[in-house]
Amino acid sequence: xxxxxxxxxxxxxxxxxxxxxxxxxxxxxxxxxxxxxxxxxxxxxxxxxxxxxxxxxxxxxxxxxxxxxxxxxxxxxxxxxxxxxxxxxxxxxxxxxxxxxxxxxxxxxxxxxxxxxxxxxxxxxxxxxxxxxxxxxxxxxxxxxxxxxxxxxxxxxxxxxxxxxxxxxxxxxxxxxxxxxxxxxxxxxxxxxxxxxxxxxxxxxxxxxxxxxxxxxxxxxxxxxxxxxxxxxxxxxxxxxxxxxxxxxxxxxxxxxxxxxxxxxxxxxxxxxxxxxxxxxxxxxxxxxxxxxxxxxxxxxxxxxxxxxxxxxxxxxxxxxxxxxxxxxxxxxxxxxxxxxxxxxxxxxxxxxxxxxxxxxxxxxxxxxxxxxxxxxxxxxxxxxxxxxxxxxxxxxxxxxxxxxxxxxxxxxxxxxxxxxxxxxxxxxxxxxxxxxxxxxxxxxxxxxxxxxxxxxxxxxxxxxxxxxxxxxxxxxxxxxxxxxxxxxxxxxxxxxxxxxxxxxxxxxxxxxxxxxxxxxxxxxxxxxxxxxxxxxxxxxxxxxxxxxxx
Amino acid sequence: xxxxxxxxxxxxxxxxxxxxxxxxxxxxxxxxxxxxxxxxxxxxxxxxxxxxxxxxxxxxxxxxxxxxxxxxxxxxxxxxxxxxxxxxxxxxxxxxxxxxxxxxxxxxxxxxxx
Numbered sequence: 001x002x003x004x005x006x007x008x009x010x011x012x013x014x015x016x017x018x019x020x021x022x023x024x025x026x027x028x029x030x031x032x033x034x035x036x037x038x039x040x041x042x043x044x045x046x047x048x049x050x051x052x053x054x055x056x057x058x059x060x061x062x063x064x065x066x067x068x069x070x071x072x073x074x075x076x077x078x079x080x081x082x083x084x085x086x087x088x089x090x091x092x093x094x095x096x097x098x099x100x101x102x103x104x105x106x107x108x109x110x111x112x113x114x115x116x117x118x119x120x121x122x123x124x125x126x127x128x129x130x131x132x133x134x135x136x137x138x139x140x141x142x143x144x145x146x147x148x149x150x151x152x153x154x155x156x157x158x159x160x161x162x163x164x165x166x167x168x169x170x171x172x173x174x175x176x177x178x179x180x181x182x183x184x185x186x187x188x189x190x191x192x193x194x195x196x197x198x199x200x201x202x203x204x205x206x207x208x209x210x211x212x213x214x215x216x217x218x219x220x221x222x223x224x225x226x227x228x229x230x231x232x233x234x235x236x237x238x239x240x241x242x243x244x245x246x247x248x249x250x251x252x253x254x255x256x257x258x259x260x261x262x263x264x265x266x267x268x269x270x271x272x273x274x275x276x277x278x279x280x281x282x283x284x285x286x287x288x289x290x291x292x293x294x295x296x297x298x299x300x301x302x303x304x305x306x307x308x309x310x311x312x313x314x315x316x317x318x319x320x321x322x323x324x325x326x327x328x329x330x331x332x333x334x335x336x337x338x339x340x341x342x343x344x345x346x347x348x349x350x351x352x353x354x355x356x357x358x359x360x361x362x363x364x365x366x367x368x369x370x371x372x373x374x375x376x377x378x379x380x381x382x383x384x385x386x387x388x389x390x391x392x393x394x395x396x397x398x399x400x401x402x403x404x405x406x407x408x409x410x411x412x413x414x415x416x417x418x419x420x421x422x423x424x425x426x427x428x429x430x431x432x433x434x435x436x437x438x439x440x441x442x443x444x445x446x447x448x449x450x451x452x453x454x455x456x457x458x459x460x461x462x463x464x465x466x467x468x469x470x471x472x473x474x475x476x477x478x479x480x481x482x483x484x485x486x487x488x489x490x491x492x493x494x495x496x497x498x499x500x501x502x503x504x505x506x507x508x509x510x511x512x513x514x515x516x517x518x519x520x521x522x523x524x525x526x527x528x529x530x531x532x533x534x535x536x537x538x539x540x541x542x543x544x545x546x547x548x549x550x551x
Numbered sequence: 552x553x554x555x556x557x558x559x560x561x562x563x564x565x566x567x568x569x570x571x572x573x574x575x576x577x578x579x580x581x582x583x584x585x586x587x588x589x590x591x592x593x594x595x596x597x598x599x600x601x602x603x604x605x606x607x608x609x610x611x612x613x614x615x616x617x618x619x620x621x622x623x624x625x626x627x628x629x630x631x632x633x634x635x636x637x638x639x640x641x642x643x644x645x646x647x648x649x650x651x652x653x654x655x656x657x658x659x660x661x662x663x664x665x
Contacts, residue, residue, distance in 0.1 A: 254648040254649065257652070258630075258634065258648075261630050261634070262630070262631065262634050335635075335638040336638070338637070338638045338639070338640070339634050339635075339637035339638040342637035342638070342640070342642060342643040342644065343637060343643070343644050343648040343651075344644075344648060345643045345644060345645065346644065346645050346646055346647075474578070475576075475577055475578060475579070476575065476576050476577070477576065478576075478578070478597075537647070539647045539648060539649035539650075540649075542647075542649050542650060542653055
């Protein structure tokens with residue numbers, strides 16, 4: 001019996017347990033599509049390849065397993081690049097399967113002929129072209145292995161039609177799924193434990209390294225034994241719930257920066273000291289730093305670690321557990337919580353009081369009332385990211401997430417992430433809070449959600465502008481010289497309604513909860529377009545402005 | 552004391568290159584006041600610094616429980632002093648804390664001789 005290359009891929013993915021993949025059809029990948037169909041792998045066909053890669057990225061975030069997407073050759077490939085770059089900077093294990101012009105037609109001016117490998121090379125952990133149909137399972141094994149081993153990341157496998165369409169004698173193969181975890185050496189573990197045990201004002205921050213390590217029990221045991229106040233960020237958020245008694249999410253990012261400035265010991269697990277931490281400058285010079293990372297080159301990056309633990313976050317925390325002492329830092333926790341509340345006093349009042357025009361933080365507070373902590377929240381936007389990240393709380397892993405607040409600062413990932421979140425958690429409410437600017441990038445994915453019956457609620461925080469840019473320009477070059485930053489009032493909910501979803505428009509505080517409730521109850525992909533105060537600037541804007549100031 | 556601070560910032564805006572670089576073209580108004588609404592507003596406008604006794608309009612304010620605490624914290628001039636004042640209910644912020652952070656850093660730079 002024979003099998004063609006496309007069916008070999010379907011067979012491989014099916015044996016590996018991949019249930020859902022994302023992409024757009026194309027002539028170059030026809031037998032791949034047929035292979036997916038044959039092996040009953042769900043295909044979510046989107047409206048722009050960028051969204052397909054973002055959905056695969058989101059699958060990785062929510063499941064901890066590599067997400068898979070497919071792109072057709074040429075423009076399908078180039079459309080996917082932003083998603084690949086975002087996955088790269090977010091260290092997300094994404095397997096990108098991509099069509100290509102036929103090998104037979106190399107250098108002949110074939111349709112969609114371009115050097116895709118050289119374009120994608122700097123953005124992936126591994127890339128290759130498969131030249132032999134029989135080696136497809138081996139190449140896929142390599143792709144998954146590279147995506148997952150060490151620090152995760154995207155990989156790219158190019159499959160020409162004269163490999164995909166060729167039939168070979170069927171043969172037996174077994175995907176390799178072994179995962180090898182690294183544990184730090186004992187000398188550094190003892191050194192780290194000594195620092196942690198002598199801390200008076202410690203703080204723990206964790207990032208996506210915790211999320212991909214899938215270590216809620218190890219983290220909980222470590223946090224509760226050491227009594228260290230903590231904040232989990234990025235893909236690590238929700239590994240322990242935001243409302244855990246030792247979590248400091250109740251005082252938000254402002255509280256984090258303030259606490260960092262006072263901490264005597266910082267334990268950082270699976271998180272980079274990048275621009276969001278002012279490249280380590282926010283950590284006081286006198287503080288001791290314990291750094292846990294699966295990528296050894298991160299350990300002394302931007303700040304020398306007093307104890308560097310090279311290893312998987314979960315296995316490292318487990319190894320540290322018997323070495324750390326049972327402690328209680330409640331006095332320190334109370335102090336930093338009180339100080340934090342004093343620093344965000346105005347924000348807390350804004351959440352509680354009706355506002356006309358609607359303040360974005362008030363909108364977030366009302367949405368939290370409607371959807372609660374059992375929902376998953378995806379945030380997308382500039383100023384909107386700040387308000388969403390500090391205002392929403394969830395008890396789920398990656399329950400509050402924003403790609404636009406990540407390293408690529410990538411707007412437009414909100415709706416793709418929401419679609420993937422709903423596919424992974426069909427029993428949970430999924431809510432997107434997006435800026436009106438961000439909505440424009442992948443708003444048409446509402447069509448994808450309608451066709452595949454994937455309900456979620458998208459709240460547009462509509463300030464009729466690219467708010468963060470506009471307010472940044474106001475700070476730097478003056479209100480009278482704001483350029484390319486205004487968008488005007490657009491009825492995005494009508495677009496969604498026209499595509500078969502549910503639409504609501506809100507411009508007064510008292511209408512927020514009824515409109516969100518109707519959207520939730522509609523059972524459709526829903527858009528609640530909320531007109532908010534265009535003069536509001538988020539605290540992230542001055543930070544953003546300062547980071548780009550050169551004189 | 553607030554008038555002295557105003558003078559320090561004004562001089563720094565003319566002579567201290569690091570300070571000039573830091574404040575750039577920012578337009579921000581920061582108030583330092585007590586709960587009974589006495590204090591001063593510092594205005595940063597396109598590289599110029601001025602201050603006023605008017606407390607009607609500002610982007611963010613440091614609000615102290617009383618003048619004694621305000622004097623103590625401002626004299627010490629450290630983040631730790633502000634933190635403990637906030638933790639003990641003697642200081643809170645109106646408006647965006649990041650503006651206050653920005654202001655504190657500006658003061659720190661102004662105090663350094665360049």
